[in-house]
Amino acid sequence: MPIHEKSLIRPENLVTNDSLVIDGVDVSGHWSTFIRARTITDYNEAMEEEIAALPGGENIHRCWQCGSCTNACTVNAVNPEFNPRYWIYLIRQGLEEELLRDKDIIWQCVSCNKCTYACPRDVVPEGVMKATAHWLELKGHTPKSPSTHFDESFHDSIVRTGKIEEGRILLEFLKKTGQPLRQPWLEALVRGLVKRFPVFYLMRMGWNTVMRPRTRGWRRAGAAIEDYVQERKAGQARALGLDQEA
Amino acid sequence: MSAKPILIVGGGPAGLSAAHAAARAGREVVLVDKADRLGGAPILQGYAKLVPSHEWARDAIGGMVTRVAQNPNVTIHTGAEVQLFEGEPGAFTATLKDGRKIAAESAILATGFTHFDSLNKPEWGFGTYPDVVTTVQVEQMISSGQGIRCPSDGRVPDRVAILLCVGSRDRQIGREWCSKICCTVSANIAMEIRELSPRTNVYIYYMDIRTFGLYEGDYYWRSQEEAKVKYIKARIAEVTSDGQRLVVKGEDTLVKRPITIPFDMVVHAIGMDPNVDNMTLSAVFGVALNRYGYIDKATPYAGLAQTSRPGVYVCGAATGPETIDDSIAQGQAAAMSALNRAGTVLMNAAE
Numbered sequence: 001m002p003i004h005e006k007s008l009i010r011p012e013n014l015v016t017n018d019s020l021v022i023d024g025v026d027v028s029g030h031w032s033t034f035i036r037a038r039t040i041t042d043y044n045e046a047m048e049e050e051i052a053a054l055p056g057g058e059n060i061h062r063c064w065q066c067g068s069c070t071n072a073c074t075v076n077a078v079n080p081e082f083n084p085r086y087w088i089y090l091i092r093q094g095l096e097e098e099l100l101r102d103k104d105i106i107w108q109c110v111s112c113n114k115c116t117y118a119c120p121r122d123v124v125p126e127g128v129m130k131a132t133a134h135w136l137e138l139k140g141h142t143p144k145s146p147s148t149h150f151d152e153s154f155h156d157s158i159v160r161t162g163k164i165e166e167g168r169i170l171l172e173f174l175k176k177t178g179q180p181l182r183q184p185w186l187e188a189l190v191r192g193l194v195k196r197f198p199v200f201y202l203m204r205m206g207w208n209t210v211m212r213p214r215t216r217g218w219r220r221a222g223a224a225i226e227d228y229v230q231e232r233k234a235g236q237a238r239a240l241g242l243d244q245e246a
Numbered sequence: 247m248s249a250k251p252i253l254i255v256g257g258g259p260a261g262l263s264a265a266h267a268a269a270r271a272g273r274e275v276v277l278v279d280k281a282d283r284l285g286g287a288p289i290l291q292g293y294a295k296l297v298p299s300h301e302w303a304r305d306a307i308g309g310m311v312t313r314v315a316q317n318p319n320v321t322i323h324t325g326a327e328v329q330l331f332e333g334e335p336g337a338f339t340a341t342l343k344d345g346r347k348i349a350a351e352s353a354i355l356a357t358g359f360t361h362f363d364s365l366n367k368p369e370w371g372f373g374t375y376p377d378v379v380t381t382v383q384v385e386q387m388i389s390s391g392q393g394i395r396c397p398s399d400g401r402v403p404d405r406v407a408i409l410l411c412v413g414s415r416d417r418q419i420g421r422e423w424c425s426k427i428c429c430t431v432s433a434n435i436a437m438e439i440r441e442l443s444p445r446t447n448v449y450i451y452y453m454d455i456r457t458f459g460l461y462e463g464d465y466y467w468r469s470q471e472e473a474k475v476k477y478i479k480a481r482i483a484e485v486t487s488d489g490q491r492l493v494v495k496g497e498d499t500l501v502k503r504p505i506t507i508p509f510d511m512v513v514h515a516i517g518m519d520p521n522v523d524n525m526t527l528s529a530v531f532g533v534a535l536n537r538y539g540y541i542d543k544a545t546p547y548a549g550l551a552q553t554s555r556p557g558v559y560v561c562g563a564a565t566g567p568e569t570i571d572d573s574i575a576q577g578q579a580a581a582m583s584a585l586n587r588a589g590t591v592l593m594n595a596a597e
């Protein structure tokens with residue numbers, strides 16, 4: 001049968017023989033175009049457990065594929081390719097290759113939780129999306145997402161000083177995500193501060209920015225938090241089989 | 247009281263329940279079963295833990311057998327079949343194959359069902375590959391205590407596929423009905439497999455899941471949520487082998503993709519066929535069968551358990567796929583109808 005709508009088929013699954021003769025008939029070129037069957041040949045049983053080991057993914061095994069989440073989804077309304085129901089299915093069966101095709105859109109979940117309130121089985125698809133994006137990063141399939149960069153700067157600041165150093169976090173975030181440091185809105189904000197703040201406060205802010213003083217008694221608290229975080233990270237790496245590789 | 251006994255044919259859950267109810271009400275009961283012992287499918291086939299009580303079949307149904315066997319009002323004939331059934335309501339005579347005659351007030355048919363024979367679906371590998379088994383065989387593996395093992399070499403399977411609707415819902419083999427209990431039984435079996443062998447992954451291939459009523463939470467949801475059983479929407483096209491493992495082929499309808507997945511064991515969730523004896527039973531007792539081949543039952547609005555022949559009642563899986571609990575309830579209902587009939591006769595006589 002001729003292939004009428006090639007655009008519906010993924011290019012790598014369209015095969016054409018440059019020179020092919022069948023029963024004496026030359027079918028070279030587009031005459032021999034055929035579609036490669038994409039057969040599922042095995043299940044990767046580890047994948048569901050890996051996602052379930054990451055925060056938010058715990059209830060993925062409950063999904064019964066009703067599609068309520070996808071139907072409710074904010075992002076799906078804009079991009080029909082964004083399909084939490086489908087990804088949950090791929091993960092549960094371990095169809096990794098298939099999931100990776102969508103790796104550049106999975107992180108786009110806006111955490112609105114509309115899916116969470118639509119899901120009859122309490123899967124918390126929003127959490128699963130978060131866990132999946134996290135999994136893609138940990139496995140090195142996607143670069144760190146902007147929110148991961150933000151989380152890291154935020155975390156560093158807290159662990160180090162016990163304080164949220166907003167200016168520093170913001171600048172690091174802009175740097176790491178490759179955005180210009182001179183943002184017009186930021187400059188306007190700083191100008192406003194300089195104009196309105198008493199000099200004493202400005203001097204104190206400056207001193208804090210340079211000296212980075214710790215909250216009193218923070219050394220032990222910070223270390224405990226850091227220990228806990230490292231422990232959780234090690235647990236996740238173990239669950240994903242990344243500890244041996246490292 | 248000149249009451250003749252009530253004849254009950256079939257000593258499975260339905261017949262045992264009818265016998266108990268009638269005997270407890272003070273009536274003589276004659277219980278005839280062609281098998282060498284009472285208990286019906288759960289006992290004869292060695293089922294494991296029952297839905298929904300989780301009690302072992304040998305305890306639960308075994309208890310029903312003991313209760314009936316110990317009742318002095320009940321006379322039991324095992325290894326027996328009715329060959330001739332004549333007379334009128336209130337004055338029937340049944341002749342057994344060995345020539346014995348039984349006078350009966352009325353009769354209750356509790357002759358049950360026959361398990362679907364998977365050989366009739368050769369594309370699913372039963373009879374060709376030893377590791378393709380039925381739910382009955384898995385029940386036996388569990389109830390015998392041997393555990394879940396591949397019949398070919400005794401290994402514990404890493405991966406088990408349960409195929410639903412084998413012998414049900416299939417025009418190709420003339421079986422349009424849903425066997426009602428096999429979804430729930432399969433979910434139950436899947437959980438038992440996971441419990442006995444936590445490293446064994448279980449996949450259930452389904453078209454619809456019909457774990458009706460309260461079975462939804464206790465079986466379908468629980469099997470997914472606690473036992474992590476996986477459900478895949480696909481009707482399997484064929485089961486073959488690559489020489490080492492079984493290969494299950496079909497279409498995963500949710501991702502629109504062909505599948506060819508290796509498995510160690512494939513389980514057929516076999517359905518409940520009409521009893522193979524139903525044509526004979528129909529002729530002997532003069533009762534009509536419905537278009538599927540089960541014993542026809544009138545609507546329940548006027549009288550319960552009524553067949554097409556006055557004075558002859560029917561209950562349990564003889565009427566179509568039924569659960570044990572429903573078969574038991576129907577057994578009691580049939581006994582009640584038989585007792586009512588006798589009561590009417592007595593009242594008329596008194597006037």
Ligand SMILES: Cc1cc2nc3c(=O)[nH]c(=O)nc-3n(C[C@H](O)[C@H](O)[C@H](O)COP(=O)(O)OP(=O)(O)OC[C@H]3O[C@@H](n4cnc5c(N)ncnc54)[C@H](O)[C@@H]3O)c2cc1C
Nearest residue numbers: 256258259260280286287296297358359562563568569570
């Ligand atoms: C694999 C499997 C597992 C199941 N597990 C469950 C479960 O866990 N829970 C549940 O609720 N249901 C279960 N069921 C369904 C259950 O088997 C039936 O509901 C139940 O057996 C019906 O009882 P019955 O007495 O009507 O018939 P049967 O159990 O079939 O008993 C019929 C009796 O009649 C006798 N008989 C038959 N023909 C004649 C004849 N011509 N003359 C004399 N005697 C005759 C037979 O020997 C038998 O003793 C399961 C079914 C299957 C296939």
Ligand code: SF4
Nearest residue numbers: 073109110112113115
């Ligand atoms: S939380 Fe994410 S997946 Fe859920 S509805 Fe919102 S955007 Fe969609």
Ligand code: SF4
Nearest residue numbers: 063066067068069119
């Ligand atoms: S709404 Fe819940 S159960 Fe339904 S497909 Fe989405 S995650 Fe699965």
Ligand code: SF4
Nearest residue numbers: 411414424425428429
């Ligand atoms: S109960 Fe389930 S497995 Fe059995 S016939 Fe019905 S749908 Fe199929």
